[in-house]
Amino acid sequence: MSNNREQFSVAVLDDYQNVALSMADWSVLKGRAAVTVFNDHIADVDAVVSRLLPFDIVCVMRERTPMTRAVIERLPKLRLIASTALRNASIDVNAAEERGIQVVHTGYTSAPTIELTWALILAGARHLIDENVSLRAGGWQRFIGEDLGGRTLGVLGLGNIGSAVARIGKAFGMTVIAWSQNLTADHAAAVGAGLVSKDELFRQADVVSNHVCSAAARADSLVPPSSP
Numbered sequence: 001m002s003n004n005r006e007q008f009s010v011a012v013l014d015d016y017q018n019v020a021l022s023m024a025d026w027s028v029l030k031g032r033a034a035v036t037v038f039n040d041h042i043a044d045v046d047a048v049v050s051r052l053l054p055f056d057i058v059c060v061m062r063e064r065t066p067m068t069r070a071v072i073e074r075l076p077k078l079r080l081i082a083s084t085a086l087r088n089a090s091i092d093v094n095a096a097e098e099r100g101i102q103v104v105h106t107g108y109t110s111a112p113t114i115e116l117t118w119a120l121i122l123a124g125a126r127h128l129i130d131e132n133v134s135l136r137a138g139g140w141q142r143f144i145g146e147d148l149g150g151r152t153l154g155v156l157g158l159g160n161i162g163s164a165v166a167r168i169g170k171a172f173g174m175t176v177i178a179w180s181q182n183l184t185a186d187h188a189a190a191v192g193a194g195l196v197s198k199d200e201l202f203r204q205a206d207v208v209s210n211h212v213c214s215a216a217a218r219a220d221s222l223v224p225p226s227s228p
Contacts, residue, residue, distance in 0.1 A: 008033040009077075011055040014041050014064035024106075033057070041065065049074045057082065066090035072099065080104065114164045117209055121148070125207075149173035154205025155193060157212035158183050163191040165209050177201055180212070 010033045012020045018039055026035060036055075041064060042048055048071055052058055057080040060067060067081055072095045079101060081091060085108045096103050123129060126145040134142050153169035155162045155178040162178065169176045170192040178193040179201045188195040202208065 006032075008056045008079075009054055010035045010057040010059065011052060012037040012059045014061045015039050016041065020059070020061075045070050053077070056080065060084070060088065060091070062088050063090045067096070068092050069095035072096055072101065082106070084108075110161045110164065113161055114168070117161075117165050118168055121207055121209065148207075151175070151206040152177060152204050154178070154196075154201040154208045156180070156198070156201065156208065156210045158188060158191065158193065159211060162209070162211035165211065166191045166193045174207075177204060 008029075010029070012035060015037050016039055018037070020037055021035070029035065038051070042051065043065075045068075048065060052071070052075055054077065055075075056077050058067070058075075058078060059082045062083060062085045067090065069092045072078065072092060078099075081096060081101060081103045082105070083091060083103070084106050086105050088105065091103055093103050125148055127143040130142060134140065148169075149172055151174050153166070153174045153176045155166050155169075155176065158166065158178040158180045162180070166176045166178060176191075176193040177196045177200075178188050178191075179196055179198045183195055185195045196204065
């Protein structure tokens with residue numbers, strides 16, 4: 001009996017930190033696929049197509065190289081697009097489906113985004129970048145940091161990430177206000193936030209954290225604007 005199995009060619013795009021092969025178990029592909037990792041980014045559509053022509057499977061980092069209809073329809077060997085995270089607005093799933101190309105996604109955790117949000121808020125309040133530069137240049141403290149307790153945090157988009165950011169704001173002793181297009185007062189109250197209008201949020205907030213994902217903006221990345 002022959003043990004020969006179909007060999008696949010896999011492209012991993014935009015791995016500019018060169019970490020893709022160390023962040024997942026690729027050993028299951030041994031003997032089944034040859035994996036090529038590209039650390040650079042190319043934007044020209046013709047160049048993208050030329051690079052991807054030999055590959056059966058393309059692994060994309062979320063929204064770095066768009067897999068648009070103009071690209072997908074010129075890749076006759078393509079059978080699978082795999083993307084990091086649960087959704088990728090830059091993949092034209094309709095074009096892929098029409099050609100029998102499967103689109104799959106990895107798992108996702110929002111913890112890094114939430115933690116980075118607070119790292120940025122704290123860095124801004126305490127002028128950490130400027131203070132670090134001053135210290136390394138032989139200087140000393142240049143600013144008086146801002147306390148967050150008693151300040152107002154405005155959260156745009158009170159979904160899973162925004163809600164977690166809001167709860168941490170409450171833990172810092174901040175007053176939290178929020179706005180989302182479909183946000184209700186009950187949901188805002190459940191995470192310790194007050195529901196306000198978008199204009200009121202910008203007027204009141206000392207710190208604004210934006211976690212709004214626009215469906216219209218995602219669609220615009222795939223569909224050319226109509227003529228006036």
